[in-house]
Amino acid sequence: MPANLHAILSASSAERWLNCTAAPRYEEQFPETTSEYAEEGRLTHSICELKVLKKFTTAINQRTYTNRLNKLKKDTRYAEEMERTSDIYLEHLTEKAMGYDAPPLVNAEVKVDLTDYIPEGFGTCDCVMIGGDTLDITDYKHGKGVPVSAVNNPQMRLYALGALIKYEPFYGGMIKNVRTTIIQPRAMSEDDRITSETLSVAELKAWGESIKPIAQKAYSGFGEFKSGEHCRFCRGRAQCRARSETYTALEDFKDALLPTPENLAQVEQDGQDGIPTPAVLTNAEIGDLLTRGKSILAWYNDLENYALGAVLKGEDIPGWKAVAGRSNRTFTDQDAALASVIASGYDEALVYERKPKTLTALESLMGKKEFAEKIGAFIIKPPGKPTLAPASDKREPYNTATADFTGVTQEVLF
Ligand code: SF4
Structure with a gap:
């Protein structure tokens, strides 16, 4: 070793x-x-x-x-x-x-x-x-x-x-x-x-x-x-020139605009050379642009994080500065503040909300076995909202028919 x-x-x-x-x-x-x-x-x-x-x-x-x-x-x-x-x-x-x-x-x-x-x-x-x-x-x-x-x-x-x-x-x-x-x-x-x-x-x-x-x-x-x-956790990802060259070659984006058979037919008819540029993007082009854009977004976030750290250390990133982000009001002592509201004559029931614990918290409270035995019958797992994911994602494609049916069943049951 x-x-x-x-x-x-x-x-x-x-x-x-x-x-x-x-x-x-x-x-x-x-x-x-x-x-x-x-x-x-x-x-x-x-x-x-x-x-x-x-x-x-x-x-x-x-x-x-x-x-x-x-x-x-x-x-x-x-x-x-x-x-x-x-x-x-x-x-x-x-x-x-x-x-x-x-x-x-x-x-x-x-x-x-x-x-x-x-x-x-x-x-x-x-x-x-x-x-x-x-x-x-x-x-x-x-x-x-x-x-x-x-x-x-x-x-x-x-x-x-x-x-x-x-x-x-x-x-x-x-x-x-x-x-x-x-x-x-x-x-x-x-x-x-x-x-x-x-x-x-x-x-x-x-x-x-x-x-x-x-x-x-x-x-x-x-x-x-x-x-x-794989660049995601590289220590030098924000400053890596090779990675930046992948994304700064924005010219490459034009490769995403694929000539469709219809477009090519139009070109032949017009007797023009080169890639046609119809007004509406095809779904194939949108798929390719989404794939390219996703990694650009990750790279941009890394650049932002790096630049913020550098500016906070006193370095100069031309054209950029650090500012205070949005913030919300918060209690310095919540218990004392709420006690004061109640002391002013407001009913405790109006000051505090009674909320049920989450499924996960209840499972942890009861243990898996008792949880399944006592309340398993009351639990369903409806399909989540549709969300866009790359084709390589290992989840099953969203099934609109099943989702619609689940919704109907739930309405009938509850
Ligand atoms: S390309 Fe650059 S950022 Fe990506 S893994 Fe290699 S060295 Fe790291």
Whole structure:
């Protein structure tokens, strides 16, 4: 295991360096930063680890568990929600462990060496479980805005390769399959909260071999820039010239205006050369423009964030300045203010609203089982409002007929 805690090629950034081999060396000039969200994620990971150790191992007893949990709860970032999401993680692992004929080996925060595949590479698996013929890696993700799938996920595959290197010598040829799972309890869509991929050991190792030359290139410093979705978490994304060139070549936008058969027929008839420019965009053109525009928007937001940070540090971004954003009035002491309203003669019922708890809060209050037994029959999940998504989105296309029918059924029932 290398002593350097900041490997040039990390498993968590594999999606990026596999696509843009120049990124790892380019990023070296930008300092590692953290965010409130990242720190919340780190704290929840510690709670998850503690729960796994207590449930599945003899590494800690009840007293140590309580002491360590209480210490974590003192962190100013601690939130009740972390208990709920870490419980979902633990529940998933418990169900999985119960699916084996004999108790599986379970371990948390397992450090793995990846140097067989990527120079100086190492990583940490949130949970490794070995049962039957399967090695199972589970990763907890605390984010909610960007869903991360385990399918085709290089970070998870690298963790799995590292775990194979660590455990295969003890289990011999017993391990035949590798399953990777990502639990993201706060993801907006239920479909994104638990995703898995299963590969045979041979498939996984073949994938590992296929990325070795890419990893060498990315490590060597002779990689090539290539922008795309993977730029999202690159430390230098706002200032990257290669990425900016992708979007500043606005001339390329004219390629989105495709000649349709009707347009071409018109051109032939008119005897003109070049691309026709009818007044109305076709649906094909709109689809292409939407795809191009989406990534431009992400890039523009990154530029804005960078520029605001630079201006606040006292740097000059010609043509721009920082101003105070909109703000709303707020109480300095809400309880005292409302007590004063009531003392002035207003009825408490007029001052406070009685609101039902959300489904999620009730589920956490009652526990999954009782929740399902007592109120499951009162719950439906109507289709969400139609929203535009790229064709690559893994959700089923919106079915207008089903949605209309659901609406009618609900009206009749309620
Ligand atoms: S911003 Fe994108 S193109 Fe630029 S170095 Fe990072 S990953 Fe590569």
